[in-house]
Amino acid sequence: MTAFAIFEAVALLQRRPVAVQALxxxxSSGWVISVQAVYAYGPSHGIEEVAHLRGSDGDLRIFNQAVPPWPETQIASEAGRLxxxxxxxxxxxxxxxxxxSDCPDWWDRHLGKKCRTCSKLLLQEETLPWFGVCYFCHLKQRGADPKEAD
Ligand SMILES: [Zn+2]
Structure with missing residues (x-):
């Protein structure tokens, strides 16, 4: 799916969303970015997925410590700009x-706390072993051996 296709899908929604979020x-087969239209229903919010972006080789990049750019992030970011x-x-x-996976929804963003290392906005359970930093920073701090990371 291209950035423009995502933009078009949002433009063609029957109802105008209050925001679009990418989470x-x-x-089991890896990470996906879900691009979602956010609607306000009185005091609460609902979502409608407009795109589902999956990288070509999933989680293996983390486990190989290669960590190249995730191409799907560029598609989502470009769609966001449009x-x-x-x-x-x-x-x-x-x-x-x-x-x-521990970022807040758009409507909960005021509840988020920034990762101590990279300032990414997070909404974590306090019982999380790496509470206070994001998962990626946690892996880096541990020398990125995911076999030991839980
Ligand atoms: Zn971080």
Missing amino acids: WDGD IEKHLEIPFFFPSPVEPE
């Missing part, structure tokens, strides 16, 4: 460089 989700510029809808992509 990471991990599953959406903000042409539709004037805020685009929220709290982890635009690498995967992170």
Whole structure:
């Protein structure tokens, strides 16, 4: 899926979203970026997924310590630029460089706390072993051996 296709999908939505967010989700075959239209329903919010971006070789890049740029982040970021510029809808992509599953939804962003190392906005459970830093910074601090990381 191209950035322009995502932009078009948002432009063609029946209802104008209050924001568009791009959040990471991990599953058994790797990381995906879910691009979601955010709607306000009175005091609460709902989402509608408009795109699902999956990197070509999933998690292996973390485990090989190669950590090249995630190509799907560039597609999502470019789509966000188009959406903000042409539709004037805020685009929220709290982890635009690498995967992170503990970022807040757009409507919870005021509850987020920044990673102590890289300032990425996070909304973590306090029981998380690496509470206070993002998963990526946690791996780097540990020498990035994910076999030892939990
Ligand atoms: Zn971090």
